Structure formats: C-alpha cells, structure tokens
Amino acid sequence: MERYEKGVLTHSKGRLLAYLVWFGKIRCAPSVPASVIRTIGYKSRGHWSLDIEGLINDGYITVEGGYYKPTGKTRNLLQPLINLKKVALLNLLASGIILLESFLIYEFGGQPLLFIWTLLIAVYLAVANMHIVRPFDLLFKKARK
Numbered sequence: 371m372e373r374y375e376k377g378v379l380t381h382s383k384g385r386l387l388a389y390l391v392w393f394g395k396i397r398c399a400p401s402v403p404a405s406v407i408r409t410i411g412y413k414s415r416g417h418w419s420l421d422i423e424g425l426i427n428d429g430y431i432t433v434e435g436g437y438y439k440p441t442g443k444t445r446n447l448l449q450p451l452i453n454l455k456k457v458a459l460l461n462l463l464a465s466g467i468i469l470l471e472s473f474l475i476y477e478f479g480g481q482p483l484l485f486i487w488t489l490l491i492a493v494y495l496a497v498a499n500m501h502i503v504r505p506f507d508l509l510f511k512k513a514r515k
Contacts, residue, residue, distance in 0.1 A: 428443075429441055429443050430443055430444045431444065461495050461496075462496070464495055465492045465493075465495035465496040466492075468488055468491055468492040468495065469488075469489070469492045471488060472484075472485050472488035472489050472492065473485075475488065
C-alpha cells in the first residue's frame with residue numbers, strides 16, 4: 371500500500387486522521403480549501419483530502435449522530451501507538467521517583483557519587499521519554515478554542 375507524507379495536525383481530533391494518513395488510509399491533496407477543513411473539524415499545516423466514503427466502506431470509521439467514530443479495526447491499528455503513551459507516562463513517573471530518591475539519599479548523608487548516578491539515570495529516563503511522546507501532552511490537555 372502506498373504511503374504518503376505525514377501531516378502535522380494541530381487539533382486533537384486530527385491525531386486519528388494523522389495516523390490514518392501515515393498508514394495510507396487517507397489521500398493527500400494540497401488543494402483542499404481551509405473552509406472544508408474547518409467543516410471537517412480539524413486544522414492542519416498541509417491540507418488532507420479525506421476519503422471518508424472509503425474509510426466507511428473499509429470499516430475504519432462509522433458515522434453516529436453526525437460524528438465520525440473509529441471502529442475496532444482502527445483501534446487495533448492504532449493500539450501500538452496508544453501503548454507507547456502508557457509506556458511514556460510510566461517512564462515519566464519512574465524518573466520522578468528516582469529524582470526523589472536521589473535527593474533523599476543525598477539529603478540524609480548518602481554518598482555524593484550515588485546521588486550523581488541516580489540523577490543521571492533519572493535524566494536519561496526523562497530524555498528517552500521525550501523521544502516517545504511529549505510528557506506535558508499526556509498530563510495536560512490543551513484548551514480548545
């Protein structure tokens with residue numbers, strides 16, 4: 371199946387569409403007007419033409435009450451990406467606990483070298499976590515306009 375360039379979508383509803391574009395389920399068309407994109411309900415830096423009929427026929431989305439909803443087929447397709455967010459959140463929690471432990475070790479007369487090593491491990495976990503997903507996107511939802 372052909373793959374297209376991944377678009378940078380700025381609206382939270384657009385994440386599903388971005389994944390579907392990445393997996394080649396949505397056609398790319400640079401000439402779609404902005405009014406159509408606002409009608410669909412997301413904003414993007416590149417304009418994507420949605421093959422809504424194709425997605426419905428292939429069983430990736432359904433229309434309920436005027437909203438497009440992903441089906442189980444789409445959830446199975448995106449499950450590895452959802453699991454990455456859970457792993458990233460656990461990494462963030464682990465790095466915070468390690469930072470607290472390293473501070474307590476140093477504060478109560480522990481070895482400075484042990485403090486430095488635990489601090490380095492916590493920083494490594496935090497940096498590795500940022501490559502998976504931005505941590506603040508997990509903790510705080512962006513305000514809708």
